[in-house]
Amino acid sequence: MLFFVLRCALVLWLLLSGCAGPSGEDAKEDVLPAAQERLTELASDGGHFQVSFTSELDPITINQLHRWTLQVADKDGTPVEGATITVKGEMPEHGHGMPTQPQVTADLGGGIYQVEGMRFQMGGGWSVTFTIEADGVQDSVTFQLKL
Ligand SMILES: [Cu+2]
Structure with missing residues (x-):
């Protein structure tokens, strides 16, 4: 039972992160170059x-x-x-x-x-x-x- 719950949680997490993935990555891509932006x-x-x-x-x-x-x-x-x-x-x-x-x-x-x-x-x-x-x-x- 515990295993089943954990597995459900894992699947749910994968689904959620899968959904959140693209927008999350976009946001990250926006942030990272800007974070490294600098006057050289x-x-x-x-x-x-x-x-x-x-x-x-x-x-x-x-x-x-x-x-x-x-x-x-x-x-x-x-x-x-x-x-x-x-x-x-x-x-x-x-x-x-x-x-x-x-x-x-x-x-x-x-x-x-x-x-x-x-x-x-x-x-x-x-x-x-x-x-x-x-x-x-x-x-x-x-x-x-x-x-
Ligand atoms: Cu420091």
């Missing part, structure tokens, strides 16, 4: 640099160590080479940072830099700030991400 190109706070990033993981998944590539140009669009760049990721709403300490590990030339050690341990709002110093000028840029 920004002017730095002081307007000295134009910065864009690409993530090796796209979409970015939680808890997975991955690399970013950062592209830095001056305000006229000329690639900035030989910059010193630091990385800081945090969840402003939670008051904590990343579990890793990402670093720029290679200047690939042409204003392109490799960032290693990116890992986001939870979904939500993240900000990733790059502080860039080149030719005696220091400026920061912060990318906002919803993961």
